[in-house]
Amino acid sequence: MLVGAALNLAPDLFAGILADVPFVDVLNTMLDEELPLTPPEWLEWGDPIRDAEAFVRIRSYSPYEQVRPEVYPPVLATAGLSDPRVTYWEPAKWILRLRDRTAGGLFLFLTELHAGHAGNEGRVRQLGDRAREIAFALRCVGLA
Secondary structure, three states: OHHHHHHHHOHHHOOOEEEEOOOOOHHHHHOOOOOOOHHHHHHHHOOOOOOHHHHHHHHHHOOOOOOOOOEOOOEEEEEEOOOOOOOOHHHHHHHHHHHHHOEOOOEEEEEEOOEEOOEEOOHHHHHHHHHHHHHHHHHHOOOO
């Protein structure tokens, strides 16, 4: 969430963004009281269903809600199909919104079918994840 919010505030400061299982659709998630982690998080974030101030506050920094029509740097967002904390559709929606509302940019999305919130299991898959991230970062700074 912090990386997504920083990206929206100053996209020109970044050569690229690596977003591993990013919590970027904060408002919609906090509005869904059926999600198991949402009601307990209201203590920290506020309850946007019953509190108009909390709704406005969360909307003001939610990365998904705040994508602006500017030039954004490349973004690689990943998700784990079995992630119980950040559902795979959050980064998918975010990448689609970046593609629809911004100029330029290479916006990539990858859902790992064998991963949860902590990424892939097994050394070989984890090394593949790191290699992909390093290759993306090198491309972003012109060293690919």
